[in-house]
Amino acid sequence: xQWVYNFGGGSAEGNTSMKNLLGGKGANLAEMASLGLPVxxxxxxxxxxxxxxxxxxxxxxxxxxxxxEKGLSHIEELTGKKFGDPANPLLVSVRSGxxxxxxxxxxxxxxxxxxxxxxEGLAKLSGDRRFALDSYRRFITMYxxxxxxxxxxxxxxxxxxxxxxxxxxxxxxxTADDWDVVIKDFKSATKRALGRDFPQDPMEQLQxxxxxxxxxxxxxxxxxxxxxxxxxxxWGTAVNVQAMVFGNMGDTSATGVAFxxxxxxxxxxxxxxxxxxxxxxDVVAGIRTPQTLTKVAREEMGDDAPSMxxxxxxxxxxxxxxxVTLEAHYRDMQDIEFTVEEGKLWMLQTRTGKRTARAALKxxxxxAEAGQISQEEAxxxxxxxxxxxxxxxxxxxxxPRDLVAMGLxxxxxxxxxxxxxxxxxxxxxxxxxxxxILVRVETSPEDIHGMHAxxxxxxxxxxxxxHAAVVARGMGTPCVSGxxxxxxxxxxxxxxxxxxxxxxxxxxTVDGATGQVFFGAVEMQQPELSGDFAxxxxxxxxxxxxxxxxxAETPLDVQTAKDFGAEGIGLCRTEHMFFExxxxxxxxxxxxxxxxxxxxxxxxxxLPVQRxxxxxxxxxxxxxxxxxxxxxxxxxxxxxxxxxxxETVAQSIGxxxxxxxxxxxxxxxxxxxxxxxxxxxxxxxxxxxxMQARAIFEAQKAVAxxxxxxxxxxxxxxxxxxxxxxxxxxxxxxxxxxxVGALDYIVGTMIxxxxxxxxxGDIAEHAEFFSFGTNDLTQTTFGLSRDDAGRFLPDxxxxxxMEKDPFMTLDQxxxxxxxxxxxxxxxxxxxxxxxxxxxxxxGDPASVEFCHRVGLNYVSCSPYRVPIARLAAxxxxx
Ligand code: ADP
Ligand code: MG
Numbered sequence: 083x084q085w086v087y088n089f090g091g092g093s094a095e096g097n098t099s100m101k102n103l104l105g106g107k108g109a110n111l112a113e114m115a116s117l118g119l120p121v122x123x124x125x126x127x128x129x130x131x132x133x134x135x136x137x138x139x140x141x142x143x144x145x146x147x148x149x150x151e152k153g154l155s156h157i158e159e160l161t162g163k164k165f166g167d168p169a170n171p172l173l174v175s176v177r178s179g180x181x182x183x184x185x186x187x188x189x190x191x192x193x194x195x196x197x198x199x200x201x202e203g204l205a206k207l208s209g210d211r212r213f214a215l216d217s218y219r220r221f222i223t224m225y226x227x228x229x230x231x232x233x234x235x236x237x238x239x240x241x242x243x244x245x246x247x248x249x250x251x252x253x254x255x256x257t258a259d260d261w262d263v264v265i266k267d268f269k270s271a272t273k274r275a276l277g278r279d280f281p282q283d284p285m286e287q288l289q290x291x292x293x294x295x296x297x298x299x300x301x302x303x304x305x306x307x308x309x310x311x312x313x314x315x316x317w318g319t320a321v322n323v324q325a326m327v328f329g330n331m332g333d334t335s336a337t338g339v340a341f342x343x344x345x346x347x348x349x350x351x352x353x354x355x356x357x358x359x360x361x362x363x364d365v366v367a368g369i370r371t372p373q374t375l376t377k378v379a380r381e382e383m384g385d386d387a388p389s390m391x392x393x394x395x396x397x398x399x400x401x402x403x404x405x406v407t408l409e410a411h412y413r414d415m416q417d418i419e420f421t422v423e424e425g426k427l428w429m430l431q432t433r434t435g436k437r438t439a440r441a442a443l444k445x446x447x448x449x450a451e452a453g454q455i456s457q458e459e460a461x462x463x464x465x466x467x468x469x470x471x472x473x474x475x476x477x478x479x480x481x482p483r484d485l486v487a488m489g490l491x492x493x494x495x496x497x498x499x500x501x502x503x504x505x506x507x508x509x510x511x512x513x514x515x516x517x518x519i520l521v522r523v524e525t526s527p528e529d530i531h532g533m534h535a536x537x538x539x540x541x542x543x544x545x546x547x548x549h550a551a552v553v554a555r556g557m558g559t560p561c562v563s564g565x566x567x568x569x570x571x572x573x574x575x576x577x578x579x580x581x582x583x584x585x586x587x588x589x590x591t592v593d594g595a596t597g598q599v600f601f602g603a604v605e606m607q608q609p610e611l612s613g614d615f616a617x618x619x620x621x622x623x624x625x626x627x628x629x630x631x632x633x634a635e636t637p638l639d640v641q642t643a644k645d646f647g648a649e650g651i652g653l654c655r656t657e658h659m660f661f662e663x664x665x666x667x668x669x670x671x672x673x674x675x676x677x678x679x680x681x682x683x684x685x686x687x688x689l690p691v692q693r694x695x696x697x698x699x700x701x702x703x704x705x706x707x708x709x710x711x712x713x714x715x716x717x718x719x720x721x722x723x724x725x726x727x728x729e730t731v732a733q734s735i736g737x738x739x740x741x742x743x744x745x746x747x748x749x750x751x752x753x754x755x756x757x758x759x760x761x762x763x764x765x766x767x768x769x770x771x772x773m774q775a776r777a778i779f780e781a782q783k784a785v786a787x788x789x790x791x792x793x794x795x796x797x798x799x800x801x802x803x804x805x806x807x808x809x810x811x812x813x814x815x816x817x818x819x820x821x822v823g824a825l826d827y828i829v830g831t832m833i834x835x836x837x838x839x840x841x842x843g844d845i846a847e848h849a850e851f852f853s854f855g856t857n858d859l860t861q862t863t864f865g866l867s868r869d870d871a872g873r874f875l876p877d878x879x880x881x882x883x884m885e886k887d888p889f890m891t892l893d894q895x896x897x898x899x900x901x902x903x904x905x906x907x908x909x910x911x912x913x914x915x916x917x918x919x920x921x922x923x924x925g926d927p928a929s930v931e932f933c934h935r936v937g938l939n940y941v942s943c944s945p946y947r948v949p950i951a952r953l954a955a956x957x958x959x960x
Contacts, residue, residue: 085131086149089115090123090325091160098412103128105320107179110432117411119404119429123160124174124324125153127292129181132318135296150288153323161325166284170207171200173217173326175362176291178298180319183433184307185552188298188319189228191291192362193221193326197282213331215261216253220330220361222268222280225287229294232275240267254359288323295321303527310534327428329421330361336394336422337361339547340375342405343415345437345555346494346546348444348614352376352405354418355545356390362421371564372545397427408432413455414463415445438494438555439468443614457621458960464618466927466953471495471558472615473646473946475606477593484601486590487579489540489565491597492551497537497560498591498603501584503572505532512536519590521577523570525550533559538592540599542568542577560594611645619647619949622956628933629940630951631709633920635659637698643945647952650707651699652853652942653798653920656774657715659695660688666720671735673717674745678769685773692774696781700793709796709853709920709942710778711832712771716759718749755858755867760801760832764811771799775815779822786825795827798853803837805844812848830916833904834858842904846911853942854901856921856929860888863897889922892929902936918942927954934958 087095087104094112101109108126115121127150134143154165154172163172173195178188196204196218205214219237227234241253244264250256256264272280281287298304299319308315329337338356343349355372357364364370373387374380375398380389391398401420404427408416417435421428437445442464450460477483477496499517502508505528508520512535520536522529524543533539533553538560541550545564554561568579575586584590584601591604631652632643640651660669665688672684699708721742722731728746732739751757764771778795786792797815802808812829819827830851833839835858842852861868868889878884884893892898901919908915918940923929925947933941934955943951 083130083143083145084149085128085143085146086153087112087126087128088123088153088156089125090121090157091115092118096126101181102317103130103320105129105179105181105322106183106433107177107431108320108322111322111324111430113411114408114429114432117407119407120427121429122325122327123157124322125150125156126179127321127323129318129320132296132299132320133316136300136318150323157323157325163325165195165288166200168199168203171195171203173200173204174288174323175326176288176295177322177324178295178319179322180299180313181317182311182313183436184304184311184313185549188301188304189294190362191221191224191228191294193217194225194287194291195284196221197284197287199282200284208328208331210331212256212258212261213328215258215265216256216330217328217361219261219265219268222265222272225291226268226272226275226280228298229290230272230276232272236271236275237268240264240271292321292323295319303530306530307527310530324430327421327423327426327430328361329357329423330359331424332359334394334422334425335359336390336397337364338372338375338390338420338422340401340405340418340420341415341435342409342418343435343441343445345415345417345435345441346491348437348441348448350448351378352402353379353546354390355547358393372547394422394425397422397425400427404429410454413449415441436552436555439464439471439558440494440614442468443472443618447614447617458625461618461621461625461953461956462960464953466950466957468558469615469949469953470946473609473611473949475608476595477591478605478607481605481607483591483604485598486582486584486601487540487562487565487568487599489542489562489597489599490546490551491593491595492546492548492563493539493554493559493561494595495538495558495560496591496593496595496604496606498589498606499537500587501577501590502532502536502586503570503575503577505529505535508532509535519592521568521570522550524548525553533557538562538594540565540568540592542566542570554594560592562592562594562597562599565597565599615949619952622953623647624956626934626952626955626959628930628938628951628955628958629918630948630955631707631918631920631924631940631942632945632948633924633942634945635695635699637702639945640699640702643948644702644706646945646948648706648945648948649940650709650794650942651703652709652918652924652940654699654708654710655714656692656695656711657713657719659692660713660720665691667735669720670731672770673720673749674735674737674742681767682769682773685769689773689777692777693781693784696778697785700781700785700795701789703793704789704791705794707794707796709798709830709851709918710774711798711800712761712774713763714760714800716749716751716754716757717763718746718751718754721746721749755861761799761807761811762801764799764814765807768811768814771811772814772818775818776822779819779824779827782825782827783822792825795824796851797827797829798832798851799829800832800855801834801858802831802845803835804841805847808845808848832858832920833901835862836900839900839904840907843907843911846908846915849908849912849915851916851918852904852908854904854917854919854921854938856892856897856901856919856923857889859900859921860893860897863893863900864888891926892921892923892932894929894932898932898936901938905936905938916940925951927951927957930954931958 089112094115096112098113165172177190201218205211223237226232340354344353354375374389415435419431446460446463449455499519521540541563570577591600631650632648633653634640668687675681732742828850830849832855834855917938920942924941925943
């Protein structure tokens with residue numbers, strides 16, 4: 083088996099299509115090498131090694147070590163250096179690289195191969211002993227931390243103490259003699275902590291680092307990250323061993339990260355940060371404040387330090403050319419890591435750049451309009467769920483505000499919440515329903531759960547490519563990074579800035595688009611849905627076959643959904659209309675009435691209000707179809723439950739409390755979800771449905787007269803399990819229609835019970851349409867209740883019994899089968915049968931794809947999901 087793949091010197095054994103085997107980093111290093119870009123030579127240990135390692139009790143394949151030695155020879159040939167040779171030492175980095183990018187989750191070791199002898203060789207060769215020692219101390223710190231498990235604080239403390247003693251502010255003030263002292267202390271610290279010496283044998287160092295990278299695949303934060311991002315543990319990571327290049331060789335050396343376009347806005351201009359005389363992770367770690375890449379960016383930020391364009395103009399030009407090459411090759415925005423060694427550019431990584439939703443839209447549209455990608459590709463480039471970020475409010479620019487701090491606009495969006503200072507607390511409070519803003523000096527991979535729970539993140543340190551910024555953009559969470567003026571006191575649980583103190587629990591507003599933090603809650607405004615968003619939606623509408631409707635009943639929701647592009651209402655739940663104060667009284671009267679006359683008298687008081695409800699909806703929707711579901715929940719839901727409530731209600735409707743109590747007890751069910759609800763109410767109390775039908779038809783007539791447009795009413799009967807139920811109820815609805823002289827209407831049913839799905843052939847005799855109520859259909863198919871499933875669903879998901887929560891994403895195998903059966907049987911009876919879905923699943927992209935595949939006519943979802951469903955339906959059709 084080939085466990086090792088070489089790259090470098092203008093060619094490579096791998097390429098970008100081999101991500102599964104080589105990991106993202108390894109595959110792209112190989113690709114860049116083949117493109118002739120300057121990539122330090124190296125080799126990749128495949129993800130198969132990782133799988134083998136974990137399948138075989140953490141043992142490596144027998145033939146791997148030979149291959150590693152050949153890999154090292156390959157690097158030695160290309161660099162003319164030798165691993166472990168004191169006269170001419172080769173140093174390498176050992177870098178993790180999984181299939182899916184997991185930024186900062188796993189470990190990297192730089193400068194490996196240094197020891198007390200080779201460091202002197204490096205000093206001689208470079209003519210710079212200080213540089214060699216700087217590299218060595220970095221190596222000891224990283225290796226001890228990552229491989230040997232001694233926390234890097236141990237070494238940072240030693241360094242800080244030394245700097246204090248000498249009165250230094252910056253690491254760059256350290257002389258070679260200073261480093262000699264510090265390195266000696268570092269080595270003793272390792273020995274003290276572990277009882278053994280820092281390893282001097284480069285091969286032993288390499289083995290240790292490889293073990294550590296494979297081991298880091300199973301560390302806590304990697305496991306959490308995989309869980310949050312749906313990355314299977316079985317994928318494994320690859321390990322890249324690569325010749326070191328040095329960004330810490332003086333003022334013509336540097337290291338940096340860049341994006342070929344702005345990952346925040348999507349603007350087509352280079353974007354990045356770099357540090358002169360620095361190595362690797364200095365940029366991301368936020369230890370020094372990085373400088374800008376371009377002159378324009380420096381001017382905009384009012385930065386004093388020169389940009390790379392100004393400080394290193396020649397390498398900058400070469401870098402910019404490389405951006406063009408890479409974008410043209412990958413046909414997408416790239417996220418790049420590079421190092422400059424004494425004026426020479428080296429490429430260390432490229433990958434498709436993570437971006438905000440807004441940037442994703444802009445980049446897709448720009449690239450399609452420039453002819454770089456097709457319109458279809460552009461549609462596929464935008465994650466439907468990410469659109470959610472764009473649909474939500476931003477700060478109202480005219481609203482009064484009280485600025486407390488200013489940092490970098492690291493991830494856009496606005497949020498309001500209580501200040502918290504630890505990730506654990508962020509998680510706990512958010513679980514308890516609080517909205518929290520996580521405020522940290524800086525974040526690290528251990529903070530993932532807190533960042534996930536927070537509405538927004540604020541850090542005191544770190545740049546636009548700091549951990550907080552990168553992760554927040556990926557999550558779509560607003561973030562302000564590097565708010566340098568705030569002083570956080572973790573012990574006192576507060577931060578202070580410009581003479582003010584903000585304590586834990588106080589409310590702040592964060593605007594990630596401007597980098598501002600305000601005291602208190604600032605008023606928000608509705609999003610702007612024009613521009614790129616409108617374009618992508620237009621393209622999506624042209625590409626999709628599925629219709630998109632909404633689940634809405636209040637005029638506000640109906641209007642919102644229509645503005646978002648809903649082509650009708652797929653589910654208007656009429657019971658919500660009964661819960662408003664005055665009607666609830668009438669409705670309770672109806673429930674308490676002794677006989678049909680009494681019930682009709684009470685219902686006749688509800689009729690005019692209900693008619694007005696429907697009229698309001700019809701007015702907004704014009705000639706778009708409106709599916710109105712007749713009353714569904716069991717009656718006892720409308721009655722008061724506590725003794726005090728019963729007392730008040732009894733008084734207000736003028737019945738003895740005892741009687742009310744008795745009726746409530748009478749209506750109580752042990753299993754209301756499977757009880758007297760839906761069409762079963764209509765069968766027992768037809769006057770309820772008759773009143774609702776009348777209200778619908780009368781509203782329709784009134785609005786038609788008023789506007790000249792005839793509303794399209796689709797009356798939906800819930801919880802049907804047999805054709806007979808629907809036949810009886812449809813008969814009653816038709817009779818009312820005749821009585822009123824109804825205009826345009828059809829009658830159909832929800833399919834939300836397995837029996838209804840199976841008997842769809844008969845049911846279709848009486849229905850013009852079916853709407854799959856997948857919430858109930860999921861409950862009844864699995865025989866589990868949504869309200870109780872929370873206790874055990876997580877176990878089912880974690881033990882792999884269910885892949886996902888079936889209430890979030892449709893169970894295509896089981897529930898999906900029923901949908902397919904009902905579709906076939908229903909259409910066999912009635913070819914013109916209209917089919918839709920109106921559960922929560924209507925707005926879940928994977929479920930939308932399923933609905934497209936089985937040939938439904940439309941999906942219906944909550945208003946804010948409408949744009950998501952439009953795009954998902956287009957992607958399904960492409
Ligand atoms: P991550 O996946 O966390 O980004 P990397 O493997 O990319 O980790 O390494 C982090 C940084 O270390 C890189 O961005 C780069 O600056 C530096 N680095 C890695 N390998 C080398 C190398 N061979 N020479 C110089 N710097 C390197
Ligand atoms: Mg990297």
